Amino acid sequence: MDNVLYFNAEKDRDGQRFDVLCAYLGGKAWQDSSSFYAALEKALKNSDTLPDCIIVYVASGEINNCLHYWENKELHDSFLGRLSKNNVCFTKALYFIELRDGRFKIYEGYTSSPNPFQLQTKDVTDFYSKGLHKLAERNNVLHIAPAGHTFKHPSGRISKMFIQSRDIAATETELQFVANGFRTLVKNVDWLKIKTVYIDTMGIYSIVKEAALTAGCSANIESYHSYDSLKELNLPSDDYLVVISASTSGGMARDLINRGFCKDKIVTLIDVKARSSLSHVLIDLSSTGLLQGVSNVDGNETDIELVGEHFSYRAKPPKQVTLGIPHKPKHLLDILKDFCITGINPINQRVDAIGKSPLLSLKPANLHASGKFIDWLNEELKWSLSSSIDTVVFSDDGASEVLAQKALDFIKNASGDDKAPSLFKWPNINKEDLKNSTGVIVVTAFAGDGGKLRQISRDLREYESKTIPRHFLIGVGLPQSKGSWKKLEQFLVRNATPRFYNFSVWKVLPLGPDNIKKSWDELAELAAKADNASTSPLEMITPDEAAKCYEALSNYIEQARDSLLPNANGDPLKLTEGFVFFDDNFDHKIDSITQSDTLLSMAAVLQTAREHADPEKCLRPTNYQSVIISPENFLRFNDDILQACILRASQPSELDYSSDHHLSELMKEFLYKVFTRHKHPFGYAALEFAGALAVGKLKLKKEHCRELVEKSVKSIGSESHVLTGFLLMAMPKS
Structure with missing residues (x-):
């Protein structure tokens, strides 16, 4: 059971909008001081930004425990430290609101200034209603x-x-x-x-x-x-x-x-x-x-x-979606022309500048060398940049400083005065740096759903002495969805005035949910299970033979931590000419296309399908009908790497054929052909299919899955220990 419910709200005061983090503490938050502060910290970590005010709703009868836990000095000081940054306390006040006898009673927990965030009963009532509304949405x-x-x-x-x-x-x-x-x-x-x-x-x-x-x-x-x-x-x-x-x-x-x-x-x-x-x-x-x-x-x-x-409509068969030209992402080719082959990092490669290993990431050098991007940048600055902007802020990501310098040079040349514009790296900025600023441009080369940009925006609002013009400029956006990108833009452009801040981005390519990366973790967990397996689910495979299969499975998964699983011959999966979404642009250098190029393209195609405006072409389920990737896709996209990328970039629900007998049987027959031809091009993606089946991402009816495994293993035998290992792990429990 979750021990805290949290949501963000807003309050306008003196023409300025303040962020409020609201939290309702459930029963487990009252076990001891540690549980109490853990609940508060969970709410704070999941807040869009560091809030101006925190409001904690407390059920009747718990206020005494609440105030007692709040006075735990060690945990108290640690929590207050999370509310500050660069010696500036962002959160001006914290209030506890007791729900007693059908009323809200306000207790002041903490204030950080002589003029704290003032709270009225109407405010806490409105916030509570806002929480109910957000719960309805969630x-x-x-x-x-x-x-x-x-x-x-x-x-x-x-x-x-x-x-x-x-x-x-x-x-x-x-x-x-x-x-x-x-x-x-x-x-x-x-x-x-x-x-x-x-x-x-x-x-x-x-x-x-x-x-x-x-x-x-x-x-x-x-x-x-x-x-x-x-x-x-x-x-x-x-x-x-x-x-x-x-x-x-x-x-x-x-x-x-x-x-x-x-x-x-x-x-x-x-x-x-x-x-x-x-x-x-x-x-x-x-x-x-x-x-x-x-x-x-x-x-x-x-x-x-x-x-x-x-x-009474749940028996409706799942809708099948076949990928094609209507699902071509708008900016895919524009991005590939500058980043394909040399500009997309290998799968799961660690990027030292950000200290993370994103599934897919772009190389800054390709963006900086793109003539089309530079032309866009110059035009955007010329037409959209306010003349009052004299400060450039860039994110510390190893990619944005070059763009920030270009923006700085543009401002310097356009202003014509002797005063040099200021250049600051985030998060190494403070209130003093922006004391005399008349406008700020925030520059970042790449952005996902914009968590870092949200925090930069929050910091600037705290450090600026008054509301001044601001411009957010982004090279390439790689969000999860169009919706998340739209929410980011709405968050960044709003301020305390009726005017919006400027927001510019060159290209946006939604890549789908972050759980694509989860497939590598699932395979690692499968390998761990195989390492501990000591029996065979099939009589035709002896325990000693099964052990060899499980060992081969673990070795292949270990070797493919940063790539797709190879074919049964041990060779990497590759693309051939004629990929419909490349428009013949890369056929002359098809051997140089990387797995990350192909995975990024297929992930973008699937996300475009999920957001398609035509309900018949839209890969998005409703509460009354599930939606799946039609088996026809694996015949249409018959390159092994394309089949693998579809499996990796899909949601589990999109590969669930178990709800329809006909579709399950169709996939069973297709998979049998793939598994039994694993030594030939038609079946080169056999390990990816078997892996998806073994981790439960690809689902068939239980009887079909059992029949498929038994029949395939009987045909394959010891010809491929690794494929047999995956199939044994995919065998349904009786």
Whole structure:
């Protein structure tokens, strides 16, 4: 169970926007001082930036423990040290907020200045509501019907939306948070007088029960099962409360009021908008971004019938997506022309300048030597750089200093005065460095999802004496997704004025989730299991023979820590001419194409497929239909390295063929051909397929997987110890 729930909020004061980190501490945070501070530090580590203020919500009865733990000097001083940087304390205040008797009570835990961040009851109420909204977003309570479909609600209403309130709390801490919010934010409910609480579904029983317990209420909780028994629900003579799990139209609350129920005694947990004339609404989705993009019903859709809180449409076969020209990334070729062959580091190579080993990374020299990039840089500075900018800040990554120097030279030549612009390396900057600055440009050669840029932005805001023009300039962006890049831009450009900061980037190439790198870790874990294996799951392979196979498997995995698995002959996988996404640009030097070139390209293609606007071509599942990479892809992209890159860059759900008998059987037949032809080009990716099967990333129906392993091992025998080793490890447990 997680012991802390955390989220970021904002507060405007005197025309300036302040970052607030909010945390709700769950039960395990109160075991001792170490647990208490560990929970706070976890929230702080996951904050977008060092916050201006920290607010800790404390459940009733724990405030004394909270204040006692807070006074632990050693842990206290260590935690406060995390709030400072370069002898500047970023966090101005920390408050503890006790949720007691349905109210928020504020305790001051720490302030660092004579004019601290002032907190009002309205602020902590608004922040708590913000936390509920973010929880609704995080736990995906709102489901949007896929293209061409609508939801048919139990009331008979047709809608593009369905709200699943039971998903609002996924952990014990989240349950406590929602229940306390229910009790504290819903006013005019005297819990001690309530005799019966009516709920429309058992899915929200735990939330209502927790809210009642915290209030000391012993009322009976009865479910009237949505519209099925609503007509049989009579107006009770004793005090009552009716809790509606969710609403998109207010219909159930309206029916209740028409039958004599009081609106002040009706609460809707989640609604698409506030309806004060019908009920209290705890979470108003119109205050979130969840309703954006919801289309209207045109009457030609297929209905997905809802049965209570369940879908009756889950039997729909998975959607198959075949990769092709429509999935070609917009900037892939532009980046490859400058970085392919010589400019993409080998897989998992350590980059000393940043002290990390990213799966895929670009070489700075290729960016600095790119004529197209230099032309873009000069044009961008000429057209977009404010004349008031006199300070250049660059990230300490071994790649950005050259670009920073170019920006510095441009400012110097453009200004025409004797004053030289300032150049600073982050994080080696402080308040004194920016004392007289009139504008700042932040330069970085490469950026992922922008964690470092966020921190630079946070530091500048702290060090600048007033809000001055700022410009973020990035060479190449390699984020996980378009969405994460958009969030980065929105974070960086906002400030305390109505104007936005400037944001410039040459090329952006989303590469998909970070878990691509996980496949190397999974193989290492597989090797460790093989090292400890002492038996054979098949009678046809003796224990001694199995031991040789497991040893060969471990050796191959060890040799491929920084590459794809080789073919069964021990040779590296390579690309041949005609790769559709290269547009014949590299056919004349195809032997020089590296594995990292190919993996980067395929990862970008798959991420483009996940974000495709056409639902039929989009490699993104819904709650009503899974989506998989069609088996046809492995015939279309029949180069061994392309098949391997698809396996590595895919999400496990995209390779799960176990939900459909036909697809599972189709993949079983294809894999059998690959395994039995492992000595020939058609089967050169056999170890990658077998590895994906063994670690559970590629899934078949259990009976198909068992049949595949038995039949393949019988055919291969001792011809390839390593392939047999992978297949033995892939054998399903009976």
